[in-house]
Amino acid sequence: xxxxxxxxxxxxxxxxxxxxxxxxxxxxxxxxxxxxxxxxxxxxxxxxxxxxxxxxxxxxxxxxxxxxxxxxxxxxxxxxxxxxxxxxxxxxxxxxxxxxxxxxxxxxxxxxxxxxxxxxxxxxxxxxxxxxxxxxxxxxxxxxxxxxxxxxxxxxxxxxxxxxxxxxxxxxxxxxxxxxxxxxxxxxxxxxxxxxxxxxxxx
Ligand code: GRF
Numbered sequence: 001x002x003x004x005x006x007x008x009x010x011x012x013x014x015x016x017x018x019x020x021x022x023x024x025x026x027x028x029x030x031x032x033x034x035x036x037x038x039x040x041x042x043x044x045x046x047x048x049x050x051x052x053x054x055x056x057x058x059x060x061x062x063x064x065x066x067x068x069x070x071x072x073x074x075x076x077x078x079x080x081x082x083x084x085x086x087x088x089x090x091x092x093x094x095x096x097x098x099x100x101x102x103x104x105x106x107x108x109x110x111x112x113x114x115x116x117x118x119x120x121x122x123x124x125x126x127x128x129x130x131x132x133x134x135x136x137x138x139x140x141x142x143x144x145x146x147x148x149x150x151x152x153x154x155x156x157x158x159x160x161x162x163x164x165x166x167x168x169x170x171x172x173x174x175x176x177x178x179x180x181x182x183x184x185x186x187x188x189x190x191x192x193x194x195x196x197x198x199x200x201x202x203x
Contacts, residue, residue: 001029016050034054037089039056073097083106086105086140109121110135123163137149137181150185
């Protein structure tokens with residue numbers, strides 16, 4: 001079985017959804033490691049409760065971003081990680097990590113990329129007034145919220161929606177499609193097509 005590492009900085013609801021999917025056998029892999037850069041992150045508590053190994057790597061403990069990242073790479077290598085899953089990891093990844101794990105790092109974004117990149121995708125879409133938003137899972141290529149798109153799921157914004165109700169719906173959708181995208185990867189059914197922002201789902 002392949003080994004998955006999740007990288008998270010915050011609440012960790014996607015991480016929990018991945019744990020649940022792995023338990024149910026919807027993701028057929030070992031959830032080997034949580035890499036976390038924030039000791040206060042909800043994700044860390046969730047990992048403890050679920051018995052997932054934690055590598056706490058704080059940026060403040062390293063004099064350069066390269067050293068910080070080398071530490072993360074070390075943890076990934078020690079645990080023979082095959083797939084790196086970003087789930088609310090609030091840092092950009094550098095060249096070394098991305099080139100070593102080329103097409104093996106995926107991210108989830110709470111809007112339909114390339115719209116509403118950045119840390120406030122849900123609220124930005126709501127404030128803009130779009131009628132449809134959604135969720136995107138994509139390979140990570142070193143630019144923020146950018147790279148070949150694996151799955152997208154649309155969501156209609158209804159008249160009565162508020163930023164809060166929209167956020168709840170978006171998260172629910174995330175928790176459904178992230179495990180699906182991960183399982184497609186594990187089955188070898190994703191083929192990144194160079195720089196094109198699309199992925200071929202092999203049937
Ligand atoms: C999610 O909305 C995800 O799309 C974004 O960060 C958020 C993480 O939420 N990249 P959680 O920590 O998984 O609850």
